[in-house]
Every structure is written in structure tokens, then in C-alpha cells.
Amino acid sequence: MKIRRLFIANRGEIALRIIRTAQRLGIETILGASDADLDSVPARLADHCVRIGAAPAAHSYLDLGAVIGAARAVAADALHPGYGFLSENATLARACQAAGIVFVGPDAATLQAVGDKLDARTHAAAAGVPVVPGAAVGTLVECQQQVSGLGYPILIKAVGGGGGRGLRRVDSAAQLAAALALAISEASAGFGDPRVYVERYVTGGRHVEVQLLGDGNNVIHLGTRDCSVQRRYQKLIEEAPAPGLSAALAQRMSDAAVALGRQLRYRGAGTVEFLLDTSRDEFYFLEVNARIQVEHPVTEMTTGVDLVAEQLAIAAGLPLRFAAAEPALRGHALECRINAEDLAYDMRPSPGRVSRAVFPAGHGIRVDTHIEAGASVPPFYDSLLAKIIVHAADRPAAIDRMAAALADCQISGVAVNTALHARILADAGFRRGAVDTGYLQQLLAASAPKPARSATG
Amino acid sequence: MLTHEDVEEILRLLDATPVEQFELETAHFKLTLRRSTTGAGRWTQERQSHGAADMLPASGSDPTASVDAAAPAAAPAAVDAEPAADDGRLEVRAPLVGSFYRAPKPGAAPFVEIGSEVGADSVVAIIETMKLMNSVYAGAAGRVVEICIGDGGFVEQHQVLMRLAPVGA
Numbered sequence: 238m239k240i241r242r243l244f245i246a247n248r249g250e251i252a253l254r255i256i257r258t259a260q261r262l263g264i265e266t267i268l269g270a271s272d273a274d275l276d277s278v279p280a281r282l283a284d285h286c287v288r289i290g291a292a293p294a295a296h297s298y299l300d301l302g303a304v305i306g307a308a309r310a311v312a313a314d315a316l317h318p319g320y321g322f323l324s325e326n327a328t329l330a331r332a333c334q335a336a337g338i339v340f341v342g343p344d345a346a347t348l349q350a351v352g353d354k355l356d357a358r359t360h361a362a363a364a365g366v367p368v369v370p371g372a373a374v375g376t377l378v379e380c381q382q383q384v385s386g387l388g389y390p391i392l393i394k395a396v397g398g399g400g401g402r403g404l405r406r407v408d409s410a411a412q413l414a415a416a417l418a419l420a421i422s423e424a425s426a427g428f429g430d431p432r433v434y435v436e437r438y439v440t441g442g443r444h445v446e447v448q449l450l451g452d453g454n455n456v457i458h459l460g461t462r463d464c465s466v467q468r469r470y471q472k473l474i475e476e477a478p479a480p481g482l483s484a485a486l487a488q489r490m491s492d493a494a495v496a497l498g499r500q501l502r503y504r505g506a507g508t509v510e511f512l513l514d515t516s517r518d519e520f521y522f523l524e525v526n527a528r529i530q531v532e533h534p535v536t537e538m539t540t541g542v543d544l545v546a547e548q549l550a551i552a553a554g555l556p557l558r559f560a561a562a563e564p565a566l567r568g569h570a571l572e573c574r575i576n577a578e579d580l581a582y583d584m585r586p587s588p589g590r591v592s593r594a595v596f597p598a599g600h601g602i603r604v605d606t607h608i609e610a611g612a613s614v615p616p617f618y619d620s621l622l623a624k625i626i627v628h629a630a631d632r633p634a635a636i637d638r639m640a641a642a643l644a645d646c647q648i649s650g651v652a653v654n655t656a657l658h659a660r661i662l663a664d665a666g667f668r669r670g671a672v673d674t675g676y677l678q679q680l681l682a683a684s685a686p687k688p689a690r691s692a693t694g
Numbered sequence: 695m696l697t698h699e700d701v702e703e704i705l706r707l708l709d710a711t712p713v714e715q716f717e718l719e720t721a722h723f724k725l726t727l728r729r730s731t732t733g734a735g736r737w738t739q740e741r742q743s744h745g746a747a748d749m750l751p752a753s754g755s756d757p758t759a760s761v762d763a764a765a766p767a768a769a770p771a772a773v774d775a776e777p778a779a780d781d782g783r784l785e786v787r788a789p790l791v792g793s794f795y796r797a798p799k800p801g802a803a804p805f806v807e808i809g810s811e812v813g814a815d816s817v818v819a820i821i822e823t824m825k826l827m828n829s830v831y832a833g834a835a836g837r838v839v840e841i842c843i844g845d846g847g848f849v850e851q852h853q854v855l856m857r858l859a860p861v862g863a
Contacts, residue, residue, distance in 0.1 A: 257695045257697065261697070267750065268747075275749075276746065278743045280747035281722070281743040281744070281745060281746065282695055282722060282723070282743055283747070283748075284748065285748045285749070286749050286750065287749065287750045287751075287752050288752050289752070293793075306752070307752050310750075310751065310752055311750050415798070418798045418799050418802065419798055419799070419827060421799050422798055422799035422800070422827060423827055425799065425800060426822065426825075427825060431799075469826075577824075585789065585790050585828065586790060586792075586823045586824035586826065588791055588823070588824065593740075594740065595738045595739075595740050596738065596739050596740070597730070597736070597737070597738060597739070598701050598705060598737040599702070599705055599735070599736055599737045600702055600706075601702075602698065602702075603698035604698065604739070609740070609741050609742055609743060610740070610742060611742075616791045616792050616823050616824060617824075618824060618825070619825050620824045641733060641736060644732045645730045645736060645737075645738045
């Protein structure tokens with residue numbers, strides 16, 4: 238069926254990103270917005286906007302009844318969930334189907350299979366993809382029993398989680414109880430599911446992922462991305478292709494991702510995340526992200542494919558356009574996430590109102606943002622303000638282009654992390670490439686100020 | 695809405711001219727392109743959207759909708775302006791804006807109660823901001839004599855959360 242009236246169940250830069258492609262394709266857009274976002278740039282630029290609830294996400298973007306109710310009230314024929322919030326919620330996919338609305342994403346059964354991180358591990362193993370040792374834990378005692386077999390350090394992960402939330406590294410038995418409690422708390426608050434599991438923490442690992450597109454019959458990959466520059470498991474800089482991989486290793490990882498996609502009869506855009514143990518060129522399955530991802534633009538820049546357009550085409554029932562030949566990869570792309578974070582205070586979030594927003598422009602530069610002068614940065618949602626994306630012939634040229642682009646980026650009114658990006662781009666370790674997920678923490682530890690305490694007295 | 699390809703196309707044309715600043719205005723937005731001072735051939739962009747969202751009615755029967763929509767997002771609780779008492783009490787203030795929680799997870803015992811003795815490094819509460827749980831430290835040794843905010847309440851940065859009486863003084 239042809240999609241004519243698309244409901245966007247998200248906010249921020251990704252809402253605007255989806256609106257842009259939908260409008261280009263001649264699809265009418267209706268943004269579902271919370272009270273905090275009724276005057277946001279995406280609300281103004283969508284063809285229409287509808288209120289879905291109060292500012293806290295639990296009362297709006299995470300309120301399934303409110304979202305589906307609004308989509309029905311405005312007579313949408315399709316719903317794009319973006320990333321985060323309800324984007325991988327199988328119940329929403331089913332509710333859409335029941336309401337006769339096309340859900341722009343994988344079918345409910347796939348979301349269920351990959352959304353439960355333990356089920357996803359089982360599918361990966363069935364597809365012949367290696368997984369990190371670990372198991373579900375419900376109590377501190379169970380957790381202690383598991384850890385005795387795995388050894389420290391370990392990672393506690395939310396079963397319903399993803400996107401790096403509800404994830405905690407634990408280095409010793411003394412930290413275990415507190416870390417478990419906080420992980421459960423974040424899992425409940427973030428995903429409405431308190432279940433967690435533990436995994437051995439692979440030290441020196443890189444985060445490498447493979448972009449998939451599937452139509453339920455065919456599954457293809459669009460190359461690798463590296464997202465190893467992370468802090469608190471939040472990605473900061475992503476690039477495509479993953480640097481420093483031999484062609485054979487990149488092929489093995491892409492083949493593994495495609496095998497898992499076929500096992501799932503995957504339909505839509507998705508990403509298979511791997512942990513790459515560089516010391517042995519071995520990789521382990523981490524999770525499937527059954528949605529568009531924050532870092533999708535680096536793949537778009539190296540393939541020339543508009544992933545949101547492909548999502549909409551697949552959702553409309555069209556067969557994959559690339560079944561015969563996968564798109565060729567061209568050059569190198571980088572993305573820097575500009576977050577409302579205060580570097581002077583241990584990168585704590587910095588909500589507020591933006592007074593001025595100047596971004597770079599020019600050849601090989603793309604800026605995905607919902608921020609302009611006057612934009613509000615509410616405390617209720619994540620801190621992503623903008624993604625600066627560059628493309629160039631090779632990695633050194635892309636790094637140089639990004640460094641120059643960041644120098645032209647000026648945001649006032651809220652604190653932003655631009656200086657941290659500049660520091661990473663100038664660092665010899667990053668420029669050499671192939672850094673692991675511990676890299677940024679080590680770079681910060683080299684000269685980090687102590688976090689400020691809260692008391693005055 | 696312009697894509698980055700559209701902007702690149704405009705800049706290719708402008709690069710061959712002496713133009714320093716270029717503005718493009720439509721019914722929905724204004725784009726301002728300026729030559730950057732950081733290097734030759736480099737540009738900056740600023741965008742400004744116009745007008746208000748074109749609101750459609752939701753299910754139509756929520757009487758609170760219009761009221762909530764008119765209120766500013768995250769209507770701030772009045773910042774506690776009470777002067778610090780001169781009886782030597784210490785104030786624990788919110789390090790950042792967000793939701794105040796007294797316990798590490800729902801249903802768990804609170805970090806502290808009235809009468810609890812704390813050290814400077816004791817965690818006394820958490821504040822959830824932008825999806826992250828941030829520990830609030832007492833910041834000084836003392837005994838909790840007042841907890842100013844209810845569990846789950848929204849607090850502004852620097853708002854007084856608790857008061858401590860010094861111990862051993």
C-alpha cells in the first residue's frame with residue numbers, strides 16, 4: 238500500500254530527519270509531540286502536529302495508548318517510531334496493525350525476538366554467531382553466583398534495554414549490590430522492564446556494527462560502522478567504514494550479520510552490534526537494534542542510500558531495491574554527537590534554552606539538528622542536540638574536515654561538548670584508528686577535573 | 695525543507711562569487727549562510743523556523759490538554775529562596791535540574807531519613823535528568839534534619855533538597 242499520511246512518534250533531530258525525507262517523497266507528516274515540544278522546530282516544520290501528553294516521556298512518548306490514540310485520531314496510515322522511546326516496542330507494532338496503521342519497522346514477532354536481549358542471544362547462537370558468556374539474574378544472590386563463574390569485570394545489562402542505557406560495568410564484588418540496584422532502577426525507568434542479565438566484560442574490545450536492510454525475503458548489508466568512542470556506554474563519535482579491519486574480517490562480520498538477519502526473516506532497517514576482540518580478531522554478538530539508529534547518517538554518506546526512504550518503501554510492501562547488487566561503499570564518514578553536556582562538571586546534562594546556534598556548512602558536511610536560536614532543551618529527554626556528519630575521500634581527510642567543521646560550530650545558552658570532540662579529533666591515538674571502547678575514559682582520566690560536589694554550606 | 699545536498703549546491707554557486715552572506719527565506723524558515731572567519735572557502739549556517747505548529751485535535755475529549763499546552767514546559771518549582779538559617783545548618787542543593795528520588799530504585803529503602811548521619815561522600819538522593827541517574831552527595835558531614843522535596847518531585851538546579859545539622863560541632 239502507498240503511505241500518504243505518516244505519524245511521527247518521536248522528537249528532536251530524528252523527528253525532523255524523518256519529516257525531511259517524508260516531505261521529499263510527498264508524504265504528509267503529522268508529529269506527535271509532548272507539551273515540552275509543541276513549539277519545537279519539528280512541530281513547526283511538520284505538516285501538522287498533535288499533542289500526545291505531558292512533558293515527562295512516561296506521559297507522552299512512552300505512553301503507548303496516547304501515541305496510538307493520537308495516530309488514530311489524525312487518521313494516519315503509517316507510523317514511524319524513530320529511535321529510543323517505543324521504537325522497538327512489539328505491543329506498539331501490534332496495536333498499529335490492529336488499528337490498520339502501517340508500523341515503519343520490523344514486525345512484532347521480530348521486535349519481540351530481538352527486544353528481549355536473552356532471546357536475541359539465542360537467535361544469534363542459532364545463526365552461528367558467537368555470543369559473550371553470561372546469563373539472566375533476578376537477585377543479588379543469583380548475580381553473585383553468575384559472577385563467580387565469569388570473573389570480574391562484568392557488565393550488567395537491561396534485558397529490555399539497548400542503546401547503551403541500563404548498562405553498568407562492575408569491577409569488584411564491593412560494587413556489585415549498588416550497581417545491580419541502579420541498573421534495575423534505570424531499566425525500570427527507561428524500558429518499563431526491570432529484568433537484567435550479566436555478561437563477561439571483554440576488555441580491549443571495539444564496538445563494530447553492521448547495517449542491514451531486509452524485506453522479509455532478502456537481507457543485505459550496507460557495510461560496517463565503528464562506535465568505539467563511548468562514555469558511559471553512550472556513543473560520541475561514529476564512523477563508516479570501521480577503520481583498520483582487514484577486508485576478510487569486515488566480510489566475516491557482515492556475513493554473520495546477514496546470517497542473523499536471514500534467521501530472523503528481517504524486514505526493515507536494522508543493525509547488528511558486535512564486540513570485536515582486536516587481540517584475536519574474534520567478534521561476539523551484542524544486540525540487534527531493530528530501528529533506525531542515531532548514527533545512520535555515516536552509512537548514508539558512504540552508500541548514498543537514504544535509509545529512512547528505504548524504511549518507508551519496505552513498510553509500504555515494496556521489495557528490497559538492492560537485492561541484485563549491494564551499494565558500493567565510497568570514502569569515509571564521521572559523525573560527532575553534539576550533546577547538551579557541561580564538560581566543566583563531569584559532562585552532566587545541561588538543559589535550558591539555546592540563545593544562538595551556528596553550524597558549519599559546505600562540501601561534505603551535513604548537520605542533522607532540531608536546534609536553532611530560541612529552541613528549548615527540556616530536562617525530560619536525552620541530551621542530543623545535533624549531529625555533525627562529514628564525508629571525505631579517506632579517513633584522515635574526514636578527520637581534518639570534521640575538525641574544521643567543529644571550529645565553525647557555536648552554540649550558546651546551554652553547555653555543549655564540542656571541545657571534547659575537538660580534543661579527540663586532535664588525539665594521535667584516535668587518528669591512528671582502531672581505538673577500543675575504553676579509549677575515551679583513558680583520554681579523560683589523563684587530565685580530567687574532579688566532578689564537583691553538590692553541597693554548599 | 696532543505697537537505698545538506700541543497701545547501702552544498704547553493705554554496706557551490708556562492709563560492710564563485712564575492713558574496714559574504716546569503717539569506718534564503720520561505721514561509722517556514724530562514725537560512726543564513728555566512729563565510730566563516732576560520733578559513734577560506736568555509737561557511738556557517740543558521741536556521742530559523744517561522745510560525746507555530748499546525749495543531750490538529752487529539753482525541754478531542756481531554757479537558758486538560760489546552761491548559762497543559764499553554765503552560766510553559768516543565769513549569770519550574772519555585773527555587774527555594776529561604777536564606778540559609780544562621781544556626782549553622784548546611785544545605786544540600788540540587789547539582790542539576792531533574793526529578794528527585796530518595797531511593798536507589800522504586801520500593802527500595804531511602805538513602806537517608808530524618809536523623810540519618812551522613813559523611814561528605816554519602817549519597818543522599820538521586821536526580822534523574824535526561825534519562826541519567828545522578829547521585830547527590832551530602833557534601834559535608836552532618837545529621838539530616840529536613841528533607842525539603844517529596845519523592846519524585848521536580849527540582850531546579852541549586853534548589854535546596856535537604857538540610858543537615860553539623861555533627862561534633
